[in-house]
Amino acid sequence: MPSYTANIRDMQFVLHELLHVSSSEVPGYADLERDFTEAVLDAAGKVSSEVLAPLNPVGDHEGCRLENGVVRTPKGFDEAFAAMKEGGWTALDCNPDYGGQGMPYVLNCAVGEMFVSSNMAFNMYQGLTHGAVSAIDAHGTEAQKALYLPKMIACDWTGTMNLTEPHCGTDLGLLRTKAEPQEDGSYKITGTKIFISAGDHDLAENIIHLVLAKAPGGGEGTKGISLFIVPKVLVNADGTLGARNAVSVGKVEHKMGIHGSATCVMNYDGATGYLLGDLHKGMRAMFTMMNEARLGVGLQGYAVAEAAYQNAVAYAKDRLQGRAVTGVENPGGAADPLIVHPDIRRALMDQKSFLEGARAFTFWGASLIDRAHGLSDHDAEGLISLMTPVIKGFLTDKGFEACVLAQQIYGGHGYIEEQGMSQFTRDARITMIYEGANGVQALDLVGRKLAQDGGKHVMAFFEMVKAECKAHEGDDRMKPFTEALKAASKQLQTAGMYFMQNGMKTPNAALSGSYDFMHLMGHVCLGLMWTRMAKAAYAALDGGASDTGFYEAKIATGRYYMARQMPACAMHLARIESGAEPVMALAADQF
Amino acid sequence: MPSYTANIRDMQFVLHELLHVSSSEVPGYADLERDFTEAVLDAAGKVSSEVLAPLNPVGDHEGCRLENGVVRTPKGFDEAFAAMKEGGWTALDCNPDYGGQGMPYVLNCAVGEMFVSSNMAFNMYQGLTHGAVSAIDAHGTEAQKALYLPKMIACDWTGTMNLTEPHCGTDLGLLRTKAEPQEDGSYKITGTKIFISAGDHDLAENIIHLVLAKAPGGGEGTKGISLFIVPKVLVNADGTLGARNAVSVGKVEHKMGIHGSATCVMNYDGATGYLLGDLHKGMRAMFTMMNEARLGVGLQGYAVAEAAYQNAVAYAKDRLQGRAVTGVENPGGAADPLIVHPDIRRALMDQKSFLEGARAFTFWGASLIDRAHGLSDHDAEGLISLMTPVIKGFLTDKGFEACVLAQQIYGGHGYIEEQGMSQFTRDARITMIYEGANGVQALDLVGRKLAQDGGKHVMAFFEMVKAECKAHEGDDRMKPFTEALKAASKQLQTAGMYFMQNGMKTPNAALSGSYDFMHLMGHVCLGLMWTRMAKAAYAALDGGASDTGFYEAKIATGRYYMARQMPACAMHLARIESGAEPVMALAADQF
Structure with missing residues (x-):
């Protein structure tokens, strides 16, 4: 049976060394001191490992059934749900006027990652409630809020x-x-x-x-x-x-x-x-919650993959098969563990470098939502609006791929349901579909978000990337990061230019490349996150941090992403620049 | 419920216009005249559509169960199995001395594609029998062959x-x-x-x-x-x-x-x-059957995707959602069909261009096996030995991806089991794992096959690609094919050179890039197939063929592959050239 342990160390790194939450002026962030977030994450991690993760295969195996007009959830879900309510986990970032704890959304995301990793299906009940709470809080009358929110925030009602x-x-x-x-x-x-x-x-x-x-x-x-x-x-x-x-x-x-x-x-x-x-004005009401809802699905995409990855690592260390090509590494055993083999490493590094980048990207996105709401910061609102389809579309596509990679490491055992690796792949699959299928995300990105406010936000993003690269000029250690990021950013701008030059005359020229653009932008975003994380890791090492293994691994993982994932950008650009003709050439009856 | 109709037109194109089977000197090929293969494929297609495809969801839903020590197959499997035996489908390419029909393997592959597309799980029973028959036929004593083969070829015994x-x-x-x-x-x-x-x-x-x-x-x-x-x-x-x-x-x-x-x-x-x-010498006996067995799994990879694709096309034509950005196309309806949207086209073209290339690649591989066996042609044996890990690894990875794309076109309906699209994805997943997980295929390719017979076969393959490009010099219509193929082939050679220069000193440098090499080579192989198919299609059009729609679609689909899939080659090369360092940087406890 798969196990799960929250990666609190990495979450703390993102919150404090990348986003520096407790020194931010965003309302509520001052409370997020390192010890405080550690305590919250630690408590949530315990619930995840001990209560939710063991129920994950149970839920998969039993499923839900309709009995006399009422849906029965799997065995144990009721007790776990009671535990979640009792622990106050359903109310973390909700409005204190109605019983919420009023924590920033970014902290809710960190906790939510754990809940999704340990049991995505279970977490849907409170997740959907959270969305409905946000809608009523934003659009309800005072009477509606008073009538529904306290019960919903407590999850007495979902x-x-x-x-x-x-x-x-x-x-x-x-x-x-x-x-x-x-x-x-x-x-x-x-x-x-x-x-x-x-x-x-x-x-x-x-x-x-x-x-x-x-x-x-x-x-x-x-x-x-x-x-x-x-x-x-x-x-x-x-x-x-x-x-x-x-x-x-x-x-x-x-x-x-x-x-x-x-x-x-x-x-x-x-x-x-x-x-x-x-x-x-129902559509408008729905749209105001969309950034948050879609970020939540992007989070699901990588959070399920995190759980799959942890189990793949354990299996790769445990399973003995073959010998390292560079010489026996486990002389006392009949064979070496899988993890000695380069192609197993490749698969694990693909996952790890994606997961840590995705976590940073998602928490950063959450912090933009907090900033937009808390400071009425329109630039932050515009930026997260631009990023939302990328977070949703790119992270769920890559999260699913990562689950498939993790499953693959188990060989035949990965295909057997009792091992649990199949469940991660099957669960992750929905994240590419719901809350707007990923093709719709790409359409939203290219058809609406790029041009939003006269292209102001995408230009600001390009400037942000440029400034990040410029900040490290002359630092040779940062070159593997800045050079790959600069090249990718240029490719992204070239793609944007291609859309501008061709899209007005031939809208299909832009739309034929929308999916590739979403992925190209996803890589640039993760490249930006990795550049910032490498900077933070070097800063820690330069400052004499004791935890050198963590920071060195962080830098090495980032270098992997830059060397082995960023080359996808050129491919996406080439596809985009091939235009609409190859895509639209056939008549419908020629398929 | 999904349906399936064998794409006999395309199979005939590959057999007769690409491989020219009936004019080949390979024993048995002279019998493969167009009318004859049409009749065989037509009969197999009927069984597939009418008997096997309707049982596919039944098998998925019921599964197999162990009752008092005996395994029970799903309802209807016994009757369908009897029909397969009665139709002689289990004996098609088997040894006539023991009741087989002695047809070439390439024809068995075409028929096998249909059986897998319509019901992969059902086809395993005769598929495994076929493998065991080959082993006994190749390694058994006369007495063993006489005792087992007639019953096994008839599938009275499996x-x-x-x-x-x-x-x-x-x-x-x-x-x-x-x-x-x-x-x-x-x-x-x-x-x-x-x-x-x-x-x-x-x-x-x-x-x-x-x-x-x-x-x-x-x-x-x-x-x-x-x-x-x-x-x-x-x-x-x-x-x-x-x-x-x-x-x-x-x-x-x-x-x-x-x-x-x-x-x-x-x-x-x-x-x-x-x-x-x-x-x-048991391992040697196993290995003699491996090319065929692995080619069979590669075939499964794309054959399942073919069925998924057919249903995705039908859904994309039927489902009304949104309007074409270039203007309403279905004014009588509340919305346009999905197929008007460029991103849906992209997904369908990704599938179609892969599937037709994969079919050509697999049938070509099967014809090499026929040639190697029938003419004791050592060059053909060496070439198929080189191609086998690519057919198995590349076609199953891409076949699974294609199933995911087909499922995606259904939106939320693709995630609901009764629609059947999930089954294709779940079924296809095993092809990446069994008969040697795809990482093992990549290792076999880079660690053994490249250097086999002093690198003779890979050099012959490069020469073959070069000759194909050279043959069309001056033909402007062929440029989109030859230019992309030439560039990709050069990238493949560069990758091979990188392995040669670094692999001896640092074996991990080669093995870290093995998976990317397998994919890079897969694209070159499909690029070669598309170049040859384009040539054949132009030849047919130049010759005044009446079926112009088919040939024009063939060329357009090939152009799509060259424009939108071949750019992956540069990415794979960049990854390969990043070497072992990023892949092997972490200690095991840093994962």
């Missing part, structure tokens, strides 16, 4: 997001769920929603569904869409539970992975709903 | 290959299964074998296990290994079935995919076995 319908997901303008206004100001919601995570379960006494539906008078397409609060059990004005609402579970899906997460078809049959936010 | 043990797979020198010689010339076999495909089932009246075991006196490591025939039910001298042998099933594995294929733990408790081939 939340869901209902967007997708059988015939539409990406293209929400097509949605058919209707909201009919009632005399008392409420609405009757009618329609079918699919792929609803945590749509029903037995972990909470109520479920607060947030549902996108069309109310009369909004016009065609996405313009007519509003967002509604539709409780499973209606809530009386005094907060007590009332009658059962006309919401039912049509089905629990049988999925490739995250079996412990109940993915439901939800039927709304004239269910009572309450408008959340402005009428006909 | 076969298995028993190599792996719980503690060793790749490193067979460690194996512990023992063979004790008996006075009557037989052996008592004792040990545990794992991951035995078709190890037990209810489709045949007997199972002939081929088992690697150590007989006394052979020395340490792989030198002491011999190969034994161990029937499930002992066979009397007259061919009738005798007593049950001391072989039992310990377990049926619960795997990520190919659920319909029974993967068994086999316990041999003093089971009666008969030496196959020479004593202590």
Whole structure:
């Protein structure tokens, strides 16, 4: 059975030596002193290793089942959920006015990484609730907030997001769920929603569904869409539970992975709903939460891979097979451990160099969200808006690849379910799909984000990279970092230029290269993170840090990323510059 | 539920317009006239679409189960197996002396592609039998051949290959299964074998296990290994079935995919076995079948992806979502079909350009095997020996990637098991692992095959590529092909040179780049195939072929491969040239 131990050392490095959180002016960051974050991470790590990780294969094996209209979660989920609530983990970064602890989002991300690594499916129940809490907090009336938030922040009630319908997901303008206004100001919601995570379960006494539906008078397409609060059990004005609402579970899906997460078809049959936010502005309400939600999925992408990696490392050290080509390394054994073999190293280094870069990138993104919210910093808002599709699309693609690599190290044993490596691959697969499939992320990046605010944010990003390279001029130790980063950044700019020059005349020329652009930008972002991390590691070593092994490994891992991953950038640029012609050449019937 | 229709048009193109089989001097090829292969492929295609494909999700859903010591296959497998036997499909390329039809292997591959595409798990039962038949045919005594082959070729009895043990797979020198010689010339076999495909089932009246075991006196490591025939039910001298042998099933594995294929733990408790081939030469006997077995797995890699691709195309044409950026294409509908979107095209073209290249590469490889065997052509033998790890490693990696791309096109629906796209991804995953994990293929390629016969075969391959490019000098239409191929071939040679210059002094410098070399060489091979296919397509168009749509699509698809896939070569070279240092920098405890 796989095990998991939170990499607290590396998280602390990112928080304190890369992001320097406790010296930041962002509200709440001053509290994030090293000892404090260590204590929080340590406690969360214990819950992850001891409570959540052992339940991960149980959830995969048992899955969720629909019994007499109620979804039953796997054995042990209820006790674990109670433990999470009791530990206050569901309320960490929530609004203190409603029982939250008001911690910065970046700390919630670090803790969330552990929860996802140890049990991604289980973590969906509180994860979806967190999203619904954010939506109600941002768009609800005072009365709505008072009525729903305290219970939801405590996870006595959980939340869901209902967007997708059988015939539409990406293209929400097509949605058919209707909201009919009632005399008392409420609405009757009618329609079918699919792929609803945590749509029903037995972990909470109520479920607060947030549902996108069309109310009369909004016009065609996405313009007519509003967002509604539709409780499973209606809530009386005094907060007590009332009658059962006309919401039912049509089905629990049988999925490739995250079996412990109940993915439901939800039927709304004239269910009572309450408008959340402005009428006909439902899409806008959804979008305000999108950066956070998508960052959360990017985090899932690498967090699952972190757990897979840890087990691959243990297996590579334990499994004896063959001899090192440079001479026997384990003379007392019948063979050397796998980890002596260069190709096993290559696979492990691919994972490690990605994971540590992804962690830095994600925490940095989270700190931008904190900055944007806490200081109303529009530049930070613009930058994270630009980065969001990259975090989501690139980290989930690469996270899945990393899981496949980890599984591969187990050989045939990786294909056998009881070893648990297959679960990581199957679980990670969904992160490339939901919360906007990665092709949609690429479209968002190239079609919207690059040009946002007149291209201001992407230009700022280029300047940031340039300044980072310039800061290390003359430092020979940093050359493997700055040279690769400079080259990649230039390739990214060239690609952007190609889009500008060709995209207006031939939009397909830009869109044909969107996916490659997302990956090219992902590498530049991770290259930037590695450059900054190398700088921090050298600074620590120069300052006489005792933990030299950690810093030397950090630098060596970064050098690996620059030498062996950054060469992908030129490939992506070449593909982009080949334009639309090869992509669009065939008629539909020639496929 | 997914459907499958064999792409007979493309198979015929490869057989007749690329390989020109019927005008080849290889024994048996003269019979492969276009009408004849069309009839065979048409009949096999019908069985695939109508019998095998509908059973594919059934096998995945039900799996195999162990009941009172006997493995039960999924519902319907027995009838389908009977139909396969009755149609003579199990005997197609087998020895006519024992009831086979004696067709060339290349035709068996074309038929095999269909069977794998439509139901990979089901096809394992006859696939493993085919391997065992080849081993007995090549190494058995006349008496053994007469006793076993007719029944096995008819699949009245099936076969298995028993190599792996719980503690060793790749490193067979460690194996512990023992063979004790008996006075009557037989052996008592004792040990545990794992991951035995078709190890037990209810489709045949007997199972002939081929088992690697150590007989006394052979020395340490792989030198002491011999190969034994161990029937499930002992066979009397007259061919009738005798007593049950001391072989039992310990377990049926619960795997990520190919659920319909029974993967068994086999316990041999003093089971009666008969030496196959020479004593202590078991490894050599295994190796003689390896090219064919590994080519078969490479074929699985792309064949599963072919089925996934066909369904992705259908979905992309059917599913309405969003509007083409260049203007509405489906004005009568609420949205345009997915296939109008450039990023969907990119994903489909990635698959299509890989699949058609992979088919050509595999059939070409099969024709080399036919040539090597039929004409005792040592150059062909050397060339296929060089190509085998590339066919196996590259085509299975890329086949899996293609399945993931096909699944992605379905969005959330791709993650739901009833849609069937998840099964393709899960099934394809094993092809990267079994029959030598892909890292082992890369090691075989760089560590053994490059230097085989003094590097003669790799030099011949370079010359072949050079000659192909030279043949089209002055033909502007061929430039997109020859220029990309020439550049990639040069990169491959540079990589080979790097290994030669550094590998002797620092073996890790070569082995750190082995995986990238395998992929680089895979692209050069597919680039060569595409160049030849483009030439054939232009020749057909110049010759006034009526089927212009097919040939134009062929050329456009090839151009896509050259423009968008070949740029990976430079990336692989850059990684290779970064050497061993980044890969080997960390101590084991720094992971």
